[in-house]
């Protein structure tokens with residue numbers, strides 16, 4: 001559905017050149033649900049804007065549903081829906097009229113535009129709001145309308161740029177219910193960007209981590225967490241000396257990747273915490289160390305980002321948001 005080779009975009013800001021996207025090679029198959037995850041300014045939106053033909057790449061190429069984004073823009077646009085970061089609905093239109101107008105823009109007859117509008121109102125639970133003016137909708141309702149607008153022409157591919165940013169947890173969960181249902185019913189390929197680590201973790205089948213314009217990891221959330229971060233076992237012993245002594249013994253245990261001590265605590269990165277913990281406790285005991293407490297925590301995608309870049313995604317995003 002999506003194939004890119006060396007996709008690159010540079011901007012010139014005054015005398016400064018900004019390399020927003022630096023040679024992205026990407027392949028997304030039909031029906032996949034992919035999250036692009038990265039801090040502010042990583043190049044996620046610029047990538048989406050190139051793939052949707054809104055921005056011309058500086059170099060490299062991409063094909064959407066077999067069509068070149070530079071040579072066959074009309075066919076590309078017919079193949080995709082794009083829900084950008086801002087709300088797309090005309091504020092003074094009524095909800096159903098907005099969908100009718102969009103359908104007409106895509107060349108549907110008045111009758112077919114009406115049928116499609118009603119289908120989408122029902123699919124996105126907007127039926128009760130059909131006569132409401134867009135400006136009176138809540139943030140979550142507007143986002144659902146945006147998605148309906150993106151789907152008017154039945155595209156096989158839908159791009160969502162931060163679909164749930166700024167929503168409360170309940171509205172986010174509701175939006176996701178709709179996204180997942182649409183996908184199940186229509187088989188739509190979905191590519192979205194998000195800042196929400198938990199969202200990428202639980203909803204996407206594949207997570208592509210982008211930093212400074214390049215892809216730095218691409219896998220399922222589980223595989224990224226297992227391969228790049230690992231679980232964290234924390235053991236406490238009686239003293240800092242005991243912790244240092246025990247660390248030298250546990251370092252060679254199966255599945256241990258890294259051990260650090262902090263006072264009487266040992267922080268042990270392991271491949272699979274559920275398997276490693278019993279072995280670590282057995283070893284400690286057989287060498288005469290008394291473990292006073294043991295804790296196992298699973299990594300988050302933030303740990304993955306930290307492992308890859310040495311920076312926390314959460315902090316990077318917050319810091320960069322603060323300096324905008």
Ligand SMILES: Nc1ncnc2c1ncn2[C@@H]1O[C@H](COP(=O)(O)OP(=O)(O)OP(=O)(O)O)[C@@H](O)[C@H]1O
Nearest residue numbers: 011013018020038039040041042043044045046047
């Ligand atoms: N039109 C533009 N002119 C100049 N620089 C731009 C332009 N659009 C984006 N950039 C710069 O390109 C880089 C990537 O921006 P982009 O919006 O793609 O990041 P992002 O990952 O989508 O960030 P966010 O999560 O904040 O939306 C940033 O440094 C941004 O300031």
